[in-house]
Amino acid sequence: MRGDVLVLAGTAEARAVLARCRGLRVTASLAGATDAPRDLGVPTNRGGFGGADGFRAALAQHSAVLDATHPFASSISSRTATICAECAVPYLRLTRAPWPVEPGWICHADVATCAEALPAGARVLLTTGPGALDAFLGRGLDLTCRRVDPAPPRAGVDWVIGTPPFTECDEAALMRDRAITHLVTKNSGGSRAKLDAARRLGVSVHVIDRPPRPPGDETHDIDRAHAFILAHADHRGAR
Numbered sequence: 543m544r545g546d547v548l549v550l551a552g553t554a555e556a557r558a559v560l561a562r563c564r565g566l567r568v569t570a571s572l573a574g575a576t577d578a579p580r581d582l583g584v585p586t587n588r589g590g591f592g593g594a595d596g597f598r599a600a601l602a603q604h605s606a607v608l609d610a611t612h613p614f615a616s617s618i619s620s621r622t623a624t625i626c627a628e629c630a631v632p633y634l635r636l637t638r639a640p641w642p643v644e645p646g647w648i649c650h651a652d653v654a655t656c657a658e659a660l661p662a663g664a665r666v667l668l669t670t671g672p673g674a675l676d677a678f679l680g681r682g683l684d685l686t687c688r689r690v691d692p693a694p695p696r697a698g699v700d701w702v703i704g705t706p707p708f709t710e711c712d713e714a715a716l717m718r719d720r721a722i723t724h725l726v727t728k729n730s731g732g733s734r735a736k737l738d739a740a741r742r743l744g745v746s747v748h749v750i751d752r753p754p755r756p757p758g759d760e761t762h763d764i765d766r767a768h769a770f771i772l773a774h775a776d777h778r779g780a781r
Contacts, residue, residue: 545605547775550622551582554706554732555636556610559767560584566775569604573611573618598625606632606774608767609758613637613730616753623758632774635760636767638731640752646741648748649729653677656748660724667722669736670750675699678726686720706733713739724748 546567549556560570560582570586591597601607609622619635626633643649650656653674660666662682668675672689679685679698688702695701702716713736716722725740728750740747761767 544774544776546603547606547608547771548600548604549584549608549771550611550618551586553610553612553638555638555764555767557582558764559608559610559636559771562768563771563775565778566771567778568771568775594621594625597622598629601625601629601631604631606634606770608634608636608771610636610767613640613752614728616756619756619758623756626758632770633758634767634770635756635758636764637760637762639762640729640731641734641737641749643749644737644747646747648746650748650750652753653750656726656750657681659748660726664724665720665722666724666726667717667720667736667745669725669727674728686716686722708733708735710735710738710742714743717743717745726750728752 546569549560549568549570551557551560551570552572556570557580560568563584568584570582570584572586572588573590591600607622607626609619611618623633623635648659650659653670654677657677660681660683665684666678666686668678668685668687672687672693675687685698686700686702688704690703690705692703693701700720717739722745724746725736726748727736729752737747
């Protein structure tokens with residue numbers, strides 16, 4: 543069945559594939575993680591679906607789902623893949639490839655394990671997003687936390703506001719300015735700028751592994767994701 547494809551967006555990969563979907567019946571969905579998201583060039587719903595039942599109801603309006611959410615949004619992806627299978631709606635997950643582990647990296651199974659491994663007094667650049675912040679508080683760490691939107695002051699945290707992409711020079715300057723000793727990041731793949739800057743400056747790199755892979759078909763290939771949309775989406779105005 544061809545109709546209106548739903549794209550769960552919020553990543554650079556989602557923007558890349560949506561840029562190739564002009565004229566197709568495609569609707570994007572953003573969960574509301576940022577206050578001022580970029581225009582995606584297609585009709586866009588914001589704020590989610592109201593849980594599993596709301597998502598099941600929404601699927602009645604869509605011929606397929608491309609899940610291009612963050613690689614660490616495992617609960618969203620698991621729920622989406624499971625419900626799509628229950629409703630016989632074609633599903634494909636588009637993620638960026640993870641970084642290959644390099645010598646010298648210290649890898650951790652999850653955020654809590656990473657936080658426990660950092661020594662008291664470490665000056666940490668935390669690039670995991672503010673949702674992981676609580677695990678690092680109260681441990682005697684000097685925390686610089688990067689986020690997209692401004693936030694109220696918080697004891698023990700120095701917010702850095704910025705929107706990617708960042709260059710290696712940008713990252714190196716930030717690390718020097720804040721005298722960073724430890725970089726904490728999730729293995730989300732994509733730009734290596736912060737990793738290369740950390741290596742150049744001798745900053746200890748702590749990488750949080752991806753969660754177990756959710757069910758459903760997955761690709762790292764933008765071309766394949768675009769072909770999936772073409773196979774299931776009518777042109778705008780088609781009925």
